Amino acid sequence: MKTGSKGPTTLTREPRDAPQFYLTAPSPCPYLPDRQERKVFTHLIGGRAVGLNDQLTLSGFRRSQTIAYRPACERCRACVSVRVKVNDFRATRTFRRVMEQNADLAGLVGRTEPTSEQYSLFRRYLDARHGEGGMADMTVLDYSMMIEDSHVESRLVEYRAPDLNAPGETQLTAACLTDLLADGLSMVYSFYAPDQPRRSLGTFMILDHIERARRLGLPHVYLGYWVEGSQKMAYKARFLPQERLGMNGWERVG
Structure with missing residues (x-):
C-alpha cells in the first residue's frame, strides 16, 4: 500500500512465478492426415510445479519434461x-x-x-x-x-x-x-x-x-x-x- 497526496493507492503486482503461456507455430498433425496442429504450453519449474501440474492436468494438459502442453488447433477439437x-x-x-x-x-x-x-x-x-x-x-x-x-x-x-x-x-x-x-x-x-x-x-x-x-x-x-x-x-x-x-x-x- 502506498500513501500519497491524493490518498492511499493500492499497488498490484503479478507474482513472479505465475505461469506464462506460449503458442507454437502450426505443424503437420501426427494423428490425422491433412491437418495442422498447434499447442499452447507453459513451463513446470520451481516450487509451484507440482500444484500447477495437478491444475493443468485437470484442464487437459499433458507433461513432457518441464513443459505442460495442450492442443490449441484453430479448426479441430479431435484431441480429447x-x-x-x-x-x-x-x-x-x-x-x-x-x-x-x-x-x-x-x-x-x-x-x-x-x-x-x-x-x-x-x-x-x-x-x-x-x-x-x-x-x-x-x-x-x-x-x-x-x-x-x-x-x-x-x-x-x-x-x-x-x-x-x-x-x-x-x-x-x-x-x-x-x-x-x-x-x-x-x-x-x-x-x-x-x-x-x-x-x-x-x-x-x-x-x-x-x-x-x-x-x-x-x-x-x-x-x-x-x-x-x-x-x-x-x-x-x-x-x-x-x-x-x-x-x-x-x-x-x-
Missing part, C-alpha cells in the same frame, strides 16, 4: 483428454486374459534414473513402432532428459520377466514414466518389447496402473489424448468407464 474411472472399472474377459498372460512380470517402482537397458528397449520400441515419428531420432541423452528432467512427483515403473537364458536373472520387458497427481496417476510415456505381441504389453500397463491407483486410493488414471479417427489412439476408448474432457467439463462415457 481421457481418464479412467478407477473405482468403477471392471476388467472384461479380454482384459483378464491379458493380465493372466503377463502374470510372470514383476512391476518395480523406481526413481527416474535412466539406464542403458532402458534405452536399449526404448530404441527397439521406437524403431519398430514409431520409426517415422517425431521421437525417432532421440539419442541416449534425449532419453535421459525425458526421464530425469522433471520438477514434479514422477516414478519409472519397470516390468521385468524371468530371463530364460539366465536362471535367476530378469530382463526388462516394458516400462512406464508415471506422474503421481493429487487425484490419480498420469501415464506420461510407456514403451515395451515390440517382439512380444501376444502379451499386449501396452494394454497390460494400463490395467496395472488402474490397479496401482486403486491401491493408492486415487480415483483416476490419465491416459492422455484420445483422437477420434486415429487408429493409433483408438485403444484408449476400450477402458470404461472413463471421462472425457469436453466443453462442459469432464463427462462420463460407459
Whole structure:
C-alpha cells in the first residue's frame, strides 16, 4: 500500500512465478492426415510445479519434461483428454486374459534414473513402432532428459520377466514414466518389447496402473489424448468407464 497526496493507492503486482503461456507455430498433425496442429504450453519449474501440474492436468494438459502442453488447433477439437474411472472399472474377459498372460512380470517402482537397458528397449520400441515419428531420432541423452528432467512427483515403473537364458536373472520387458497427481496417476510415456505381441504389453500397463491407483486410493488414471479417427489412439476408448474432457467439463462415457 502506498500513501500519497491524493490518498492511499493500492499497488498490484503479478507474482513472479505465475505461469506464462506460449503458442507454437502450426505443424503437420501426427494423428490425422491433412491437418495442422498447434499447442499452447507453459513451463513446470520451481516450487509451484507440482500444484500447477495437478491444475493443468485437470484442464487437459499433458507433461513432457518441464513443459505442460495442450492442443490449441484453430479448426479441430479431435484431441480429447481421457481418464479412467478407477473405482468403477471392471476388467472384461479380454482384459483378464491379458493380465493372466503377463502374470510372470514383476512391476518395480523406481526413481527416474535412466539406464542403458532402458534405452536399449526404448530404441527397439521406437524403431519398430514409431520409426517415422517425431521421437525417432532421440539419442541416449534425449532419453535421459525425458526421464530425469522433471520438477514434479514422477516414478519409472519397470516390468521385468524371468530371463530364460539366465536362471535367476530378469530382463526388462516394458516400462512406464508415471506422474503421481493429487487425484490419480498420469501415464506420461510407456514403451515395451515390440517382439512380444501376444502379451499386449501396452494394454497390460494400463490395467496395472488402474490397479496401482486403486491401491493408492486415487480415483483416476490419465491416459492422455484420445483422437477420434486415429487408429493409433483408438485403444484408449476400450477402458470404461472413463471421462472425457469436453466443453462442459469432464463427462462420463460407459
